[in-house]
Each structure stands twice: as structure tokens, then as C-alpha cells.
């Protein structure tokens with residue numbers, strides 16, 4: 403009770419303001435965006451349940467896209483609610499290549515909030531696993547952006563975060579210009595589980611879903627280590643079409 407009163411008093415003295423427009427945010431929200439700026443983000447409204455690629459207008463009643471129907475990926479579900487453009491693109495860039503911790507926290511909080519509206523509590527995965535960086539990239543960057551995004555999810559959904567469950571062997575050069583096939587070939591055998599699982603559902607956390615090659619590689623490694631099912635959770639998605 404005393405803590406709640408102190409928190410309200412603190413909030414009235416130091417109300418948190420929107421990162422984009424400096425307006426005051428809702429007092430009960432932990433997201434540093436006002437309602438208007440949050441609604442104006444490039445949300446993907448109807449997406450494939452399996453890979454999060456937006457569904458065409460004539461297929462919005464379908465659960466999966468044609469690609470996943472023909473050739474299902476090793477992960478069972480993907481949540482990636484924002485298109486990688488405008489502000490989300492800037493935030494991901496800041497998180498990866500700048501200091502960007504506030505942007506990473508914002509992306510993780512937006513994703514956590516979306517997940518609470520998307521999953522029923524009994525459907526939630528058992529563990530969070532961030533996509534690991536190679537030691538070389540981690541040393542150069544100083545932080546793993548997937549861990550920064552996973553922390554608000556861990557706190558909001560109370561799912562244990564296994565930071566060291568997977569390692570990334572060796573160093574793969576930037577994959578940005580590569581096709582999905584080239585990425586898949588590049589990533590073969592690169593993720594190695596450091597523990598065994600016994601049928602649990604794992605949510606893999608990353609900053610952006612692009613071709614799905616990284617997601618497929620890490621999902622396959624987790625399934626080989628005994629996971630029952632793998633979900634992919636990223637705040638943003640690049641669009642393939």
C-alpha cells in the first residue's frame with residue numbers, strides 16, 4: 403500500500419513521457435510511448451501463424467501462408483508484430499550498432515505487451531532462449547541484443563530466461579545480402595545446445611525475423627536437443643514480398 407502510494411507520488415512528480423512526441427504516457431503503462439504514437443507504429447495486422455509473414459487480403463482468414471503450407475518450417479509459431487521500417491527500424495539499428503539500450507527495452511516491452519494479448523497463459527512456452535552471438539561479435543558489440551529484448555519479456559510473462567542454453571560456433575560474416583538458401587547453408591550446424599530438454603516448448607528471442615534461416619537453424623538444434631516445440635519471438639519482421 404505504502405509502496406503503491408509512493409509509486410503514484412513518484413509518477414506524478416516524474417511522469418514518464420513518450421519517446422517520440424514528449425507527451426505524457428498513460429500512468430499505468432510501462433511502455434515509453436503515448437497511445438497515439440504506439441497505434442501509429444507499422445503493426446502487421448494479419449500474419450501467418452507459422453512464419454509471421456503478412457497474409458494477402460484474400461487470405462486473411464487462413465492461419466498459414468502458402469509457403470508454410472507447402473513446406474512447414476521446424477518452428478511451430480512466430481510472433482513478429484512490427485514491420486522493420488520507420489521507428490522500429492531505427493530502434494533495431496540503435497540497439498545493434500549504437501548504445502541503444504532504451505530502444506532495446508522499448509522493443510522488448512512492446513513485444514511482451516503484444517504476447518500477453520496473443521497467448522492464453524496455459525499456452526505460454528516453458529523457457530526463453532535468446533539467439534546467441536559469436537564470441538567475436540559479442541566482444542565487438544558488448545551486448546547481445548536478443549538478451550536485451552528478452553529481459554522485459556521474462557519480467558512480464560515470468561518465463562525463465564536461459565541465457566547460455568545455446569552457443570554459436572565460429573563466426574559467420576554479415577548475412578544481410580544473402581539469399582535464404584545461402585543463409586541456410588551458412589548456418590548449418592552453427593547453433594549448439596549446451597543442455598538437453600525433455601519435451602518443453604521453447605521461445606527463441608531475436609531482434610528481427612528476416613528470411614527465417616536463423617530461426618530454422620536454431621529451432622532444429624533445439625528440437626535435436628529434446629525440445630518438444632519451438633516458437634520464434636521477434637519484435638520486428640522484414641517482409642519477403
Ligand SMILES: [Zn+2]
Nearest residue numbers: 420423436439
Ligand atoms: Zn507520442
Ligand SMILES: [Zn+2]
Nearest residue numbers: 450453467470
Ligand atoms: Zn508462413
